[in-house]
Amino acid sequence: MHELGVTQAVVELAVERANGRRVTRVVLEIGKLSGVLPDAVRFCFDLCAEGTAAEGAALEIVEPPGRGRCRSCGADVPLDGPLGLCPCGGTDLEWIAGGELRVTELELTDV
Amino acid sequence: MCKSNGDGHPHHDHEHRHPNGHGEEERATRVRVDRAVLDKNDRLADYNRGWLGGRGVLALNLVSSPGAGKTTLLERTVRDLAAEFPVGVVEGDQETDADARRIRAAGCRAVQLNTGVGCHLDAAMVARGLEELDPAPGSVVFIENVGNLVCPALFDLGERAKVVVCSVPEGDDKPLKYPHMFRAGRVVLLNKTDLLPHVPFDPDRFLDGVRRVNPSLRVIPLSALRGDGLAEWYGWVREQAARRQPAGV
Numbered sequence: 001m002h003e004l005g006v007t008q009a010v011v012e013l014a015v016e017r018a019n020g021r022r023v024t025r026v027v028l029e030i031g032k033l034s035g036v037l038p039d040a041v042r043f044c045f046d047l048c049a050e051g052t053a054a055e056g057a058a059l060e061i062v063e064p065p066g067r068g069r070c071r072s073c074g075a076d077v078p079l080d081g082p083l084g085l086c087p088c089g090g091t092d093l094e095w096i097a098g099g100e101l102r103v104t105e106l107e108l109t110d111v
Numbered sequence: 112m113c114k115s116n117g118d119g120h121p122h123h124d125h126e127h128r129h130p131n132g133h134g135e136e137e138r139a140t141r142v143r144v145d146r147a148v149l150d151k152n153d154r155l156a157d158y159n160r161g162w163l164g165g166r167g168v169l170a171l172n173l174v175s176s177p178g179a180g181k182t183t184l185l186e187r188t189v190r191d192l193a194a195e196f197p198v199g200v201v202e203g204d205q206e207t208d209a210d211a212r213r214i215r216a217a218g219c220r221a222v223q224l225n226t227g228v229g230c231h232l233d234a235a236m237v238a239r240g241l242e243e244l245d246p247a248p249g250s251v252v253f254i255e256n257v258g259n260l261v262c263p264a265l266f267d268l269g270e271r272a273k274v275v276v277c278s279v280p281e282g283d284d285k286p287l288k289y290p291h292m293f294r295a296g297r298v299v300l301l302n303k304t305d306l307l308p309h310v311p312f313d314p315d316r317f318l319d320g321v322r323r324v325n326p327s328l329r330v331i332p333l334s335a336l337r338g339d340g341l342a343e344w345y346g347w348v349r350e351q352a353a354r355r356q357p358a359g360v
Contacts, residue, residue, distance in 0.1 A: 005233065017146075083287065091322070103148060
């Protein structure tokens with residue numbers, strides 16, 4: 001359940017960036033290959049935000065799809081999870097998208 | 112406003128004011144942030160890497176499920192390698208200092224970190240642990256992570272490499288079931304090979320799973336209890352130790 005630590009990091013980052021203002025919305029990117037479960041982050045968010053400048057903030061999670069490049073034939077392959085298969089049969093895929101775990105946007109309100 | 116996160120990519124935060132219709136005194140500002148969630152951990156991990164590098168210390172992060180045999184492996188490793196280079200251990204567990212006591216009894220310095228409810232070590236905890244351990248220049252430091260095949264995959268501690276320990280009784284399906292961990296590892300130690308005659312475990316199925324998840328992952332089968340395969344593990348540690356910077360011995 002590393003999502004608790006991840007969510008704490010999200011709240012800390014938002015509160016630090018808010019610099020005394022109230023955080024009213026957080027937009028988070030959690031890629032399909034990141035190893036982080038969006039539902040678990042949603043579950044933890046209110047708990048982690050309680051008592052901070054982000055208390056009551058809305059949480060919006062965007063889930064970029066996974067994409068890999070086959071090291072055998074060079075094709076771009078969509079990835080639903082960490083175990084991908086290229087149409088050429090190759091399983092050695094370089095992840096080029098889907099590993100994101102980033103705060104992309106905040107909405108801040110003057111207190 | 113520009114900030115560097117240490118990876119050379121500047122962050123551009125742009126503020127745009129959007130009146131939210133709740134009156135003059137409450138004005139919402141939308142801010143583009145674009146910052147990695149684990150940015151702080153990763154910066155601390157870089158700090159640890161610099162701290163270790165400055166002392167010529169090699170740090171390896173041992174990760175596994177509980178009961179895979181990390182501590183037994185370390186007891187044996189400490190006994191066998193302590194004559195070659197100073198060895199230190201940072202122990203991570205939710206509770207108790209039982210493992211640190213076992214490692215000290217094996218003959219090396221050990222610091223115990225307790226994570227409480229936490230399921231993994233992070234770079235800040237390890238920074239404190241390293242400071243307390245105060246490893247001699249040229250040491251090899253083993254960081255024994257909390258037993259967990261999921262969470263520690265995500266957290267860089269500043270180590271040279273993650274060493275995945277997986278044991279025969281856990282089953283040959285682990286690489287496919289826990290791909291993030293096997294992807295994050297540089298080497299996997301398949302422990303408890305002495306139990307192969309007694310439990311259903313197909314080594315080929317295990318190796319196929321490893322290749323599927325991480326084709327560059329090296330597999331070293333061994334038995335920490337009986338000693339089979341340890342020479343190859345020690346050889347790998349020596350290879351890594353030879354690349355310590357800059358004060359390598």
